[in-house]
Amino acid sequence: MTPVLAVRDGSIGYGSVSLVRDLNLAVEAGEFICLLGPNGAGKTTLLRALAGLGALLSGDVLLDGRSLRRCSRATVSTRIAVVLTESLAIPGMTVGELVRLGRHPFTDWKGSLSDADLSAVRKALAVMDLSGWEDRVLPELSDGERQRAAIARALAQESDVLLLDEPTTYLDLTHRAEVLRILRDVAWTEGRAVVAALHDLDLALRYADRVWLFDPKADPSRVIVGGPEDLLLSGAVERVFSSRSVRYDPLDGTFELRNGARIPVHIAKGTDERLFRMSLRTVSRVGGVPTDRREARMSLARSVSGEAWILEGPDGRESLGSLDEVAASLRKRFAAATPDESR
């Protein structure tokens, strides 16, 4: 089967500086692909090249096996819709006007919308939870609401390919998850190919069918393609997203700070999983390293009565009422334990 959209022997970059070489990528209908990677790795450049809005340094983008360069602008616009990072806070423009512009490639020279066009617009608005918002003016909306309108515009285009550059920016957590679910539904139920560049690592890894992971640390830098879990297992995600002070934990999907005292603190497992996990977070948040080794100098446990936290160490034993107090005490103890290193 020919992929809807593919990159053949592509390289991307600016001017004569190439960021990534030898790109061979493919998206098939019904597939939701997430583009992950640090800032400046070339995600936006690749997306723009895929949309025909920018050129590859070399190589070809193929739409249904045909070079994008040989497709007319009009054809491409009926097949590919984009959501860019550009602001759409256009003075005086309403949500309805914005979303109706999604039908632009399909209307006559006057831009009149047919009933089919209008129903596509209504559907896109409903999917993005914006029904009844048609007359709201874009600059009046919050950034997140406007972002939903921008996605609705692209959905209204009803294209075979949907390319989105950081579509979840500005959205609250609920709407982030919601947007990813919508994008995957669009791919799965309507058979469209969806490619989104994202910074929400955890969400992306939970929803994507496949991941294109930009690895600028590799030499030469490359794009690793694989299922989310495979990339986690191979350590690729952890390698790309960890730095000297921050480590990405592939199992928890969280970032762990590597700065601070890094003093081991034993944490008693206890019976309550929630309490245990929160105490783990508290300790690593203030720069400690949670451990299950009893030889650690400090230890944190729930009191027998179950109403307080007991913190023990070289500086004595304390009974503390909340994890907030535990954190404060730990910081004091860490500072006292490492006077030289912290300077």
Add this chain to the structure above:
Amino acid sequence: MKDRIRRHLLSLFVVLAAGLFVAELFWGTSFVSAGNVVAALSGRLPPDAGATRIVIDVRLPRAVSALLCGAALSVSGILMQTLFRNPLAGPDVLGVTSGASLGVALSILGAKAFAGFGASPLLDLGLGGGAILGALLSMSVVLAAARHVRDGAGLLVFGVMFGFAVSALVSVLLSWALPDQVQRYVAWGFGSFASSGWDRVRGLGVVMIVALAASIPLMKPCNALLLGETYAASLGVDVRFIRFAVICVASVLAGLTTALSGPVAFIGIAAPHMCRMMASSTDHRIVLPLGIAAGGVVALLADLGTRLGGSTVIPLNVVTSLLGAPFIIWLILAGGRRSRI
């Protein structure tokens, strides 16, 4: 519902324009009775009668010129504001008006300076001819620049800088001019719809109507351009070509207006905002036709305003500035909340 209101809005402006047009014919500095106006219009008076002269040869071309110039300025402003995504853009941002003023300054100075060599036809163009030549020359410069400058913002800066440079040239020229020449230049700078006789209105008017008609097929791509050039390209718009076409139409409209009536201020900035506000829309399919009618209304109103001083004629730009500037300020103060600008 909303569409109906918009359609009514357009009809309202068309009716208003027609009413003001008629008012232009009946009301002027010299008195002509209503009966004589009707008689002159219907051709029942001899062509050399005073009333015929005033109504047919003075008031009628003046009204036509106001109507056309208003529409042209308004459409030119809409196009420029959309192209540059800048609410303060207007017909004059590309330096076309400055170019016209340079042409005028040259023709004023040239007429005297070369008088001794006999009137060569080139120098006998008069103010209007100088304005047209200047506008056309600066237009070609801007169009040439538009082919090389990649984005709208760059072109905007180019236009504004070009305007500054040309204005500076005008200042240099004026410093050599005689007092009466300076006075003529300043008077031209006040703008007036009255200075254009039938010959010029007929000639330039036809081109203006063609340019106005050419703006109609630009409505759809202009809607896409509101989203910015990248989004427009993703919607299948040939951005380079449309940008070129928009600049062509807008600068022809601005140049011809300046040739007909001098540099008329504010109509080109204010009328587009007025239309968008009244229609609560940015859709060019609504705003552009409305802009044609509303621009005509505003220009006719302003022209009638110049006659309010009785026997002293208030300069056109005084009226447009006094109406336009407060309107824009009000838009920013009141419209800031409603995000109109």
